[in-house]
Amino acid sequence: MISLRDALPRRPRKGTALTTGTCQKTAVRRPRRYLSSVERKREILDAALIEFTNHGYAATTIERIAMRAGLSKAGIYAHYKSKEEIFEDLLAALVPPDDPGGMPPLEAGVPLVAVVDTYIDRLYARLENPVIVSTFQMLIAESRxxxxxxxxxxxxxVESRVAKDQSLVNEYVRRGVMRGSALTDNFSLAASPLVHWMILRMVCQYDLPMSLEQAREAHRQLLLDALQPR
Known part of the structure; x- marks a missing residue:
């Protein structure tokens, strides 16, 4: 499994990119290879992620993405209509259509600890994919x-996924599995400890007050304490 240390970008050295891998900051045209449409789009997205992270959305051009991917501009337009469509495809990877969501479906007799463990497992499983981690970091920057x-x-x-989780949590509260509180009324806040840790990871690099494993366990215990019925 890829460690988070490998997945997240290191402090940039002179002349290197801010994202993962060994790509140079200055886009260098890569040799053209014959790939399937799916593989080619993945290469375009990887190249775009590097360019968006290094230069920002506004300053990135189709020409830069094409050079990074080893394609002509026409090669990019054969798969994407615009830079905006590429950006949207990158963000779509954060919440793919087949994503099971955060909250598990309601099942009679399932204890709170099992519900919380499933939620935590699904949430932290995303960090095993370095592309998702890098895209999340780009998202934070581009939100401004x-x-x-x-x-x-x-x-x-995202909004429909948040609404789905909120509906499930409301039912868990109604059945007495969870204790009603400000957290269950606004359950999107339940992911805040992970978001906080990832922002710290971006700012502090490797000098963090706790490891990912420690953050995960603290997050789990925090939810159990907050949701346990009295």
């Missing part, structure tokens, strides 16, 4: 630089 794009992604993709 391109707020309208990020807001549209939230409205079209």
């Amino acid at each position: 630089r391109s707020p309208e794009l990020v807001r549209r992604w939230y409205d079209e993709v």
Whole structure:
């Protein structure tokens, strides 16, 4: 399994990119290879992620993405209509259509600890994918630089998932599995400890007050303490 140390970008050295891997900050055209449409789109997205992270959405051009991916501009347009569509495809990977969501479905007799463990497992499993980690970091940066794009992604993709989890939590409270509180009334806040840790990871690099494993266990215990019926 890829460790978070490998997944997240290190402090940039002179002339290197801010993201994972060994790509140079200056885009260098890669040799053209024959790939399937799915593989080619993945290469385009990988190249775009590096360019968006290094230069921001506004400053990144299709030409830069094409050079990074080893394609012509026409090669990019064969798969994507615009830079905006590439950006949206990157964000879509954070919450794919087949994503099971956070809260597990209601099952009679399932204890709170099992519900919380499933939620935590699903939440932290995302960190095993370095592309998702890097995309999340880009999302944080672009929420300030391109707020309208990020807001549209939230409205079209994330909001329905949040509403689904909230509906399940409301039912857990109604059945007495969870204790009603400000947290259960606004359950999207339940992911806050992980978001906080990832932001610290971006700011502090490797000088963190706790490891990911420690953060995960503290997060789990925090939810159990907050949701346990009295």
